Amino acid sequence: MSLLIKNGRVIDPISNIDEVKDVLIKDHRIAAVAKNIEVAAEKVIDAKGCWVVPGLIDVHVHLREPGFEYKETIETGSKSAAIGGFTSICCMPNTNPVIDNTKVVDFILNKASKEAVVKVLPIGTITKGQLGEELAEIKEMVKRGICGISEDGKTVMNSRLMEEALKLAAELNIPVFSHCEDHALAGKGVMNEGKRSRELGIQGIPSASEEVIAARDIALAKDKGAKLHLCHISTKGTVEILKKGKDEGVFVTAEVCPHHFALTEEVVTAEDTNTKMNPPLRSQEDVEAIREALRNGIIDMIATDHAPHHEKDKNTSYEKAAFGIVGLETAVALTITELVEEGILTPMQMIELMSSNPAKLLGIDRGTLGIGKMADITIIDPEETYPIDKNQFVSKAKNTPFHGKKVKGKVKYTIVEGNIIVENGSLIEGGQKI
Numbered sequence: 001m002s003l004l005i006k007n008g009r010v011i012d013p014i015s016n017i018d019e020v021k022d023v024l025i026k027d028h029r030i031a032a033v034a035k036n037i038e039v040a041a042e043k044v045i046d047a048k049g050c051w052v053v054p055g056l057i058d059v060h061v062h063l064r065e066p067g068f069e070y071k072e073t074i075e076t077g078s079k080s081a082a083i084g085g086f087t088s089i090c091c092m093p094n095t096n097p098v099i100d101n102t103k104v105v106d107f108i109l110n111k112a113s114k115e116a117v118v119k120v121l122p123i124g125t126i127t128k129g130q131l132g133e134e135l136a137e138i139k140e141m142v143k144r145g146i147c148g149i150s151e152d153g154k155t156v157m158n159s160r161l162m163e164e165a166l167k168l169a170a171e172l173n174i175p176v177f178s179h180c181e182d183h184a185l186a187g188k189g190v191m192n193e194g195k196r197s198r199e200l201g202i203q204g205i206p207s208a209s210e211e212v213i214a215a216r217d218i219a220l221a222k223d224k225g226a227k228l229h230l231c232h233i234s235t236k237g238t239v240e241i242l243k244k245g246k247d248e249g250v251f252v253t254a255e256v257c258p259h260h261f262a263l264t265e266e267v268v269t270a271e272d273t274n275t276k277m278n279p280p281l282r283s284q285e286d287v288e289a290i291r292e293a294l295r296n297g298i299i300d301m302i303a304t305d306h307a308p309h310h311e312k313d314k315n316t317s318y319e320k321a322a323f324g325i326v327g328l329e330t331a332v333a334l335t336i337t338e339l340v341e342e343g344i345l346t347p348m349q350m351i352e353l354m355s356s357n358p359a360k361l362l363g364i365d366r367g368t369l370g371i372g373k374m375a376d377i378t379i380i381d382p383e384e385t386y387p388i389d390k391n392q393f394v395s396k397a398k399n400t401p402f403h404g405k406k407v408k409g410k411v412k413y414t415i416v417e418g419n420i421i422v423e424n425g426s427l428i429e430g431g432q433k434i
């Protein structure tokens with residue numbers, strides 16, 4: 001099977017290309033990237049006016065299977081990822097049962113091989129049952145194919161245990177994804193602690209709850225050779241802690257989610273539980289610091305923290321509603337609208353944040369359009385303007401605060417290992433629109 005993508009703006013940070021070129025795919029791999037390729041291919045895509053980029057990689061997704069299939073499944077979550085332009089996704093282990101042993105890893109990989117339309121890389125828990133008491137079967141899970149470990153949804157509050165996990169992860173050469181939240185400091189808080197929480201009379205989560213754990217984990221990771229990755233960072237203080245850690249030579253990376261650079265606490269109302277997520281939407285000052293850290297490269301990647309929830313988990317009081325929002329199908333548009341259009345990121349920087357840097361963290365041979373590499377490719381029309389419509393999501397869940405927001409930037413094609421999964425913005429199966 002050969003596929004020729006004509007006339008697109010090819011952007012590949014790893015090969016340092018940002019130029020109008022053609023891309024030829026043969027036998028699932030990149031065969032050529034050059035001007036005016038003249039070969040007879042079985043399929044030709046005209047990408048004029050579009051960006052042709054290495055397939056996007058999301059290191060932070062909740063697929064909810066096993067256990068919460070009423071919210072999302074491996075199949076529906078992976079389809080949502082493809083619509084969003086992602087060709088590889090890491091799935092978090094806070095399922096039921098949690099991913100803390102090889103049986104659950106096997107279950108996910110087996111199901112993904114049959115039902116997922118993008119590459120699924122499972123993340124294992126740090127502790128057994130996510131109970132924070134003893135380490136999970138980490139070594140065994142790595143042999144079966146987990147790409148990292150995380151207690152996401154919670155923090156390993158026992159610092160000694162976290163230190164042990166970092167040591168083991170260094171030996172096994174896998175990243176540790178840290179959800180930074182001091183449980184006692186966060187308490188029963190449900191939104192950012194600050195001006196807005198006082199106005200609304202809703203209990204707040206202080207910035208310090210994130211910052212003390214970010215600082216602790218950097219201190220623990222120091223000199224251990226561990227790859228520490230900070231999930232969904234949201235405060236100015238965490239950015240400063242991250243920068244200090246990097247300056248001191250600690251291997252630490254961080255991700256930010258689109259909602260944390262697109263929204264502030266000001267949008268929170270007691271009625272709209274789609275503004276409730278963990279960590280919470282922060283202050284204007286925090287958002288500005290996050291945007292600056294994206295611009296200057298202190299923050300390494302954009303991840304969605306796609307957290308699908310059912311109506312019944314969200315359609316309740318602000319206090320009782322589940323934390324989290326969906327993100328796979330809105331990430332590209334929000335990044336283009338909020339950061340590229342605003343002049344904060346160049347298109348090249350955006351692709352670094354959404355493809356090459358995630359690939360480097362995971363140590364996978366993806367995230368580039370280099371010759372001979374697996375053909376994971378995303379084609380984006382950066383000019384298409386439309387309102388976000390949650391009713392068109394492929395995800396089972398519709399919990400987004402962005403419904404109706406006018407955005408720019410649309411994923412037109414998602415190509416996974418040389419196979420077209422999304423064509424003209426719609427999923428296709430065997431060449432048919434579904």
Ligand SMILES: NC(=O)N[C@@H](CC(=O)O)C(=O)O
Binds near residue numbers: 152154179
């Ligand atoms: N981010 C969230 O608000 N929720 C996540 C958990 C998490 O990412 O910490 C979830 O699993 O729903």
Ligand SMILES: [Zn+2]
Binds near residue numbers: 152278
């Ligand atoms: Zn988390």
Ligand SMILES: [Zn+2]
Binds near residue numbers: 092307
């Ligand atoms: Zn998460």
